[in-house]
Amino acid sequence: MPRPARVPDQVLDLLRQGTRHAWTMEQIAAGLQQAGRQADFSSVYRAVERLLRDHCLERVALGDGTTQYELAGQHHDHVRCVRCQALAALDCLVHEPDLRAAERASGWSILAHRVVLDGLCPACRQHGGED
Ligand SMILES: [Zn+2]
Numbered sequence: 001m002p003r004p005a006r007v008p009d010q011v012l013d014l015l016r017q018g019t020r021h022a023w024t025m026e027q028i029a030a031g032l033q034q035a036g037r038q039a040d041f042s043s044v045y046r047a048v049e050r051l052l053r054d055h056c057l058e059r060v061a062l063g064d065g066t067t068q069y070e071l072a073g074q075h076h077d078h079v080r081c082v083r084c085q086a087l088a089a090l091d092c093l094v095h096e097p098d099l100r101a102a103e104r105a106s107g108w109s110i111l112a113h114r115v116v117l118d119g120l121c122p123a124c125r126q127h128g129g130e131d
């Protein structure tokens with residue numbers, strides 16, 4: 001086994017280059033391969049799981065059951081392209097008074113939120129939008 005402990009660092013390096021906002025597991029594996037890394041898919045998978053546990057990465061769960069991964073950081077919300085699945089960050093879309101109103105209306109205590117809007121990214125928008 002060629003030094004599996006270093007795969008998490010390779011994953012972090014790749015994500016810090018910032019060529020995408022968020023990555024699927026497949027995109028991470030492909031990105032490492034392109035960079036000439038030798039990590040196979042299962043070591044990439046284990047590295048991502050490890051980085052999630054260490055709070056270096058966060059999951060972005062999308063409504064269709066798919067997941068992308070991003071560097072952990074300040075809270076933000078997302079917009080996803082319905083055509084190419086690209087994901088972009090948005091400033092938080094939920095305002096504190098709305099959360100408090102939702103708590104009063106529901107009787108629940110709200111701990112966190114994740115908003116993912118559907119949209120068309122600029123590239124897909126240029127290529128004919130809604131067909
Ligand atoms: Zn994000």
Ligand SMILES: [Zn+2]
Binds near residue numbers: 092
């Ligand atoms: Zn938010």
